[in-house]
Amino acid sequence: MLPIPFSFSSSPHPLPLLRRRLLRRRSPLPHPAGFSQEKSPSHLDFVFSGLGVAGNTNNIFKAAVTPAFSPQLPGLNGLGISAARLDIAIGGVVPLHVHPAASEVLVVIQGSIVAGFISSSNSVYYKTLHKGDTIVFPQGLLHFQVQSGVLPAVAFGSFSSPNPGLQIVSLALFANSLPSPLVEKVSFLDDAEVKKLKKVFGGTN
Amino acid sequence: MLPIPFSFSSSPHPLPLLRRRLLRRRSPLPHPAGFSQEKSPSHLDFVFSGLGVAGNTNNIFKAAVTPAFSPQLPGLNGLGISAARLDIAIGGVVPLHVHPAASEVLVVIQGSIVAGFISSSNSVYYKTLHKGDTIVFPQGLLHFQVQSGVLPAVAFGSFSSPNPGLQIVSLALFANSLPSPLVEKVSFLDDAEVKKLKKVFGGTN
Amino acid sequence: MLPIPFSFSSSPHPLPLLRRRLLRRRSPLPHPAGFSQEKSPSHLDFVFSGLGVAGNTNNIFKAAVTPAFSPQLPGLNGLGISAARLDIAIGGVVPLHVHPAASEVLVVIQGSIVAGFISSSNSVYYKTLHKGDTIVFPQGLLHFQVQSGVLPAVAFGSFSSPNPGLQIVSLALFANSLPSPLVEKVSFLDDAEVKKLKKVFGGTN
Amino acid sequence: MLPIPFSFSSSPHPLPLLRRRLLRRRSPLPHPAGFSQEKSPSHLDFVFSGLGVAGNTNNIFKAAVTPAFSPQLPGLNGLGISAARLDIAIGGVVPLHVHPAASEVLVVIQGSIVAGFISSSNSVYYKTLHKGDTIVFPQGLLHFQVQSGVLPAVAFGSFSSPNPGLQIVSLALFANSLPSPLVEKVSFLDDAEVKKLKKVFGGTN
């Protein structure tokens, strides 16, 4: 009806014109929030159905994170928010990691999770969370989630960025081509441990 | 251990000193994210247990929103994120509203919800959401959630602000002292409707 | 003279070279504020003459808003500011609306305006403004302007965004294809009122 | 009615309670935009009447700028916007200056103004503006306004900050205690000129 904000002064008979406009709706349509963007947005940009299904936890972490970030949910672009579903099977873990671009709020939906983070002054904050419990992980701080109890755990995380990023310390150290002597120098780990974990996580050198 | 970032050059024997510091830990401790703040944070600032219990939907909206915002969860301060639990009983609604300070992502946990928003160009985006479905409400746009189907609905919303604010149109118009003639002038509603709804929502004048 | 910031070390004889550069000025020229952009900016990007003429108030609102937003004034892009002229004829109104992306400051230039907003806690702030009076509308809050007195009103609004967006509640509810039962559910208005206003504003369904 | 956002689940009989709350309205009330603040805001925080009166131009610049910044209009705090009235008598000038914290949009209300700015690459953008013309001054760039034509000029400026700051080059160089040899070194002006202007603007040393 008002493809251009404030355009209601553009015609002496705005309402009939308005109706015709509605039928035609020519591009470029603005972003629903008023920002301009290249193509017209649709329902598909703002709704995502992927978080209703458990992720596949048949992996070394016995855990799965299913993202609803801007690549999955384009309507998030520019909005400073995103979400993800976390499944942790019995015995599973989301190991020590950091989101470079976002703070996180985690709500437990099923089961129990030992979740915590380490502060800039190396203090530890951790607690066993049950259904309905919520924890905050401040931006850029190392944190973790470990399944506890007798049920697989399900949780929803929210992030203060449409694309928060993820950096798991074990993968950063052991799943790439960073040479073992350099890994050992920057981590204080011994050579045998580094080589064992490089085998586990697929690292080379 | 390192109450002041980078302080590891401050002593020729840092580790023994370090241990003593750990035992004493004097204030002012920095915020876990490295920002300074007045008092030492604790677990209580970062964990909240209020979202596990259904809100009381025995009200005119047959709905309840239980917030985990910065007043409930002080660790959110400065982090650009917060969360809330939404309960909508059968026949219930979260009526047309806006969050002045945040975009929202909503994930349905139980039941079905017809959720939608109206864009800056007055286009409507709405859809029936089922368990696991996610929808985005861009910052500052009018949106709504209506229970549908045969189960009470439960959902979790996340917000791109530690304190997103809430403005429900029906309450903004009918639950305060804005004089009826002014309400009618700015809403194009007729006098009988305005007076009826002022009675429902507790408005005066 | 310095098409690239700090480039004055690039030549042993900077001044003669400088003059030649001035005459040629090859693209890509940076944005005047130092940001790079695709094409060279010109006077036309930074000056706009559209706010000197009254908008056409011959419409249902008896009001007109003439924007100087980034589509009209491209130099505003990235600068966090824009402006608009507001004309309200006698008996006119800018009905209840919200700018999703900006706070607003309004200065009355001619006539009188009853202007106000509703807070997140549903408190009302409104006042009759005369020539030279200024009012603030915080971002994302519902607000309105009603002509009062014996003169058509003229005002200038400024916005904390190059493209603040606009969402008028009456148009959001009654000028699109949102089905009447859904409108009634989310607004608590009765069916007759909704259908009457859908006719007025061009809505369907 | 809802002093705490989303509190409508807090009572089984929200409406009667609501009315009582409205009458009592205890602090701390949140900011109308939903942010918390120490004291309850009032109308006085959001309305300012100082821009209706011409500033006193009986000074060396023959110009006056009357601010509606956050010190004058506390409701602007945190909102990223402010305004000011500019009066320039015949022959007057707002000399070369910069706003450290804001971009500016200027609208001419009366008379004519030669206004311009210099870009990061030292290109000049200037134009004679008449009633209703608008110009953009990007943040941090040197700019100026000179009255032209036969009428005193009046304009309204808007700023992308609640407190944009102001730094006039002539005052920065000649109205303080910066020693003349240092002024000359950093400005390439000769000694006589510097000493003459220090006398004009009140500088010492």
Added chain:
Amino acid sequence: MLPIPFSFSSSPHPLPLLRRRLLRRRSPLPHPAGFSQEKSPSHLDFVFSGLGVAGNTNNIFKAAVTPAFSPQLPGLNGLGISAARLDIAIGGVVPLHVHPAASEVLVVIQGSIVAGFISSSNSVYYKTLHKGDTIVFPQGLLHFQVQSGVLPAVAFGSFSSPNPGLQIVSLALFANSLPSPLVEKVSFLDDAEVKKLKKVFGGTN
């Protein structure tokens, strides 16, 4: 001279008044950038002499970081920038770490440093840097610096925050009270390695 921005319209004889004001200069003086602050700033708030002296590298890392952050240099508050001096003795290392609140630019002043970071997709970017070489560490990503060559290394780092924070992985894992089984679970390290490093870094449990 102009303790209140734009106040030059406040007197019919601004210059004499101006001079008197200069002599008296009453608080509250605004921040030099135009922001208000509680006490008058002084030279001491904007100048810091601590980066001229080598930090003490007689510690387990054989390295020292001397910060010029907002606690050391109060004038940085609110300005989005800070700096630090890095000294690494022969054989020294700044082990794998992250700055939660800032990106970093590092310039090598003396000696050689192997510096690198790991990306969100676990790719490694590292290189031997010599005098004058610069490297970027994007915000929130794990990175490290290792002395190489025959000279002690000196470098200056800059940060996109007045207080960037620091989290060293080895200290986060081994220098606090996080129980060893939990450390092992979230790091995939074996028990002997964890206990060995807890002894090195002072951790308990």
Added chain:
Amino acid sequence: MLPIPFSFSSSPHPLPLLRRRLLRRRSPLPHPAGFSQEKSPSHLDFVFSGLGVAGNTNNIFKAAVTPAFSPQLPGLNGLGISAARLDIAIGGVVPLHVHPAASEVLVVIQGSIVAGFISSSNSVYYKTLHKGDTIVFPQGLLHFQVQSGVLPAVAFGSFSSPNPGLQIVSLALFANSLPSPLVEKVSFLDDAEVKKLKKVFGGTN
């Protein structure tokens, strides 16, 4: 290994797949910080070798600024930080200037520099800096650096923007086509001085 964040749920046998992915690494790779971008980043985007060489000070300022801004160091894009090397020969000066888009921190590496800035209230803050001394220049404020002592000066500046911009007052006034009468009007300089400096700096009109 994890080209898509959180993708470790995408396969029942993630590790073998992981290795194959590492070998192939297809675009589009995300930005190392987790942001998406068009082409894959490389070492070259994050390392720059240009600051190890003295800039050519054989110019009117006897000074050179060698930038490591986003055009030189593309990895800085979006990160809110950049750096530059400053060389000032004996008798040289970086004259009064402003960075429109950034605050600056300057560290002296060799020699002595008289550095200072002028505040929004026209107060002067300046000091002679020696090796290792650091000074802050808040965003948008006029500032300067003058070599002092017996050695050429070298310093490193850091900026709170990947592309801070630069505006030197002498060039803004005297190195472009701004007509001399207008220069005089906005600067209070006399005609002879303006014409002399236009010749020095290459201005016309």
